[in-house]
Amino acid sequence: MENLKGKVAVVTGGNSGIGKATARLFAERGAQVVITGRRRDAVQTAAAEIGYGVIGLTGDVAELDHHARLVEEIRRRFGGLDIFVANAGVISLAATPDVTVADYDRQFAVNTRGTFFGVQALLPLLRDGGSIVLVGSLAATKVLENHAVYAGTKAALAAFARNWALELKARRIRVNVLSPGPVDTPVVTKLGVSDADRPAFLEAMGEKIPAGRFGDVRELARAALFLVSDESSFVNGTELHVDGGMSLT
Template sequence: MSALDGKVAIITGGNSGIGKATARLFVREGANVIITGRRPDVVDNAVREIGAGASGFCGDVADIAFHSRLAAEVRNRFGAIDIYMANAGIINLAGSHTVSPEEYDQHFAVNSRGVFFGVQAIAPLIRDGGNIIVTSSLAATKILPQHTVYAGSKAALAAFARNWAIEFKERRIRVNILSPGPVDTEILGKLGVSEADRPALEEHMANIIPAGRYGQPEELAQAALLLASNGFVNGVELHVDGGMSLA
């Protein structure tokens, strides 16, 4: 018997990176998984790649109405869910002196508000004994250059999760935080890292990460599976960062 047989999961930002790797693993472990993303073509491609057991729903987590639409869709299709992984997020690296109000608001709208109102909308659909996984970041607890606004938007998630773990205790809904370190995903390209620059960056990261390398999305997916399937893990922040939080 697989770990998630018969379970239903939602993974926001499940069309790429850690979210897609987690969706693939959850499907392999027997779950039906709804992945969300902003771009229909990317979501559709991810669903085809993951295969049977995966379906998509398009929208922006920064849009409060999106969460209500998603909840209605899930209620109509499945009635209830077992796992909600609030994974969608954005990052734009910048020194504090260059951050515009628009950039600040965008980070908090997606990374903080989007998580809060996503849980608010979906929690009534989570079966008693289900669980919530919130994807945070090493940056929320370790000072990294040009990460100030991103770090602030992610740091809020730990406070949300700890409070939810107590709020939902009567329903036995567990709430945990997954905090990745540097992971080899598409986001490196979005941050302006060219293929020519990658070897130098990888060498630099190998020197500061005790594990000596980037993490892989599949390794974060395995950690998410642990949080989703172990019924006695609750209210924890799991750092999956190759030991970088210690360096």
């Protein structure tokens, strides 16, 4: 099935995890996909691994110049855009007394400011009837230990989506939030879990999830595909929780 054939899609943070899986699925379904990420080698490797003519562009969504360069590349190569998935994000866990200004500012710069100004920059290129997906987090609606700052950065995205869904109604651009629960991605390693401890960690954490396990990045990719495809044509301004039921616990 090529239900995205002829569409142009941008996926930020598309070099790993949920972003990479989403970019791959979109490309398999016929879209011309552009991925972005901060590390050139990782972006280029991911683009080559995905194939399907995926284009990799390097840049940090926290930097406004990156959005300007992305706009120029999209305009030059394709003339317009149909799908934007704002997936790039960072996380630094700490109890409130231990949060540094640098940690706070970095998380809001990437997760919140980067998303807002990415959408602002790309809107002139986004064709009428297009789709925007903001990748949020379970932490935005469920209190998790040491997640206060990260949760705040992601909670803002739901407010953005609701406002943009109304602001863009005349252009029939739909805006939704994809809210993942625990997913087995490289973030687990970044949180300090070693490769040796990873299986035990995933099993222990899985017991806290009604589904009994962590999510797979491909499951999140399929949810993103639903949100950007015509299958969800009457879904707008909502937050789709893909968390194995963890938000219920």
